[in-house]
Amino acid sequence: MRGDTGSVAIEAAIILPPLIMFVCLAIAGGRIVTSGAKIDTAAQDAAREASIHRTAASAQAAAQSAAAESLDDQGITCASTTVNINTGGLSVPVGQVGTVTVTVSCTVNLSDLLLPGVPGTRTLTSTATSVVDAYRQRGA
Known part of the structure; x- marks a missing residue:
């Protein structure tokens, strides 16, 4: 018994390091998945907000604001954020269906996980499209 x-x-000492790495990888994966879902929601919110405006300028401003507010409300802190809006659907004639498309990119910070092999940041992108009411008056 003394040999044990x-x-x-x-x-x-053999089992603990891989176990800790597995837990950190699970946390990183969870952060990426939940952040991606929240960025999807921000893109949907921004697209919907842009689609109810009459002019491209007001739609651009509203989409930018809606995306920032949605990310903030959901507790996402992005190292950098870009919001690209295609407001081409606002220029179609009344009676025709148009769409507004918004793409939100957010760089999520992963450096606090201190896991070897995991990049310090990861850029997640989501695109959403919202239909513009075909019979709503549009601005010039």
Whole structure:
């Protein structure tokens, strides 16, 4: 029985580092998945907000504001954020269906996980489209 002394410490030293890495990878994966879903929501909110405006300029401003507000409300802190809006659907004649498309890109910080092999940041992108009411008056 004396030969087993210290074997638990050796087993722990062998098993613990991979276990810790697995937990950190799971946390990183969870952060990426939940952040992606929240960025999807921000893009949907921005597209919907842009689609109810009459002019491209007001739609651009509203979409930018809606995306920033949605990300903030959901607790997402982006190292950098870009919001691209295609307001071409606002220029179609009344009676025809148009769409507004918004693409939101957010650079999520992963450096606080201190996991080797995981990049410090990851850029997540989401695109959403919203239909413009075909019979709503549009601005010039």
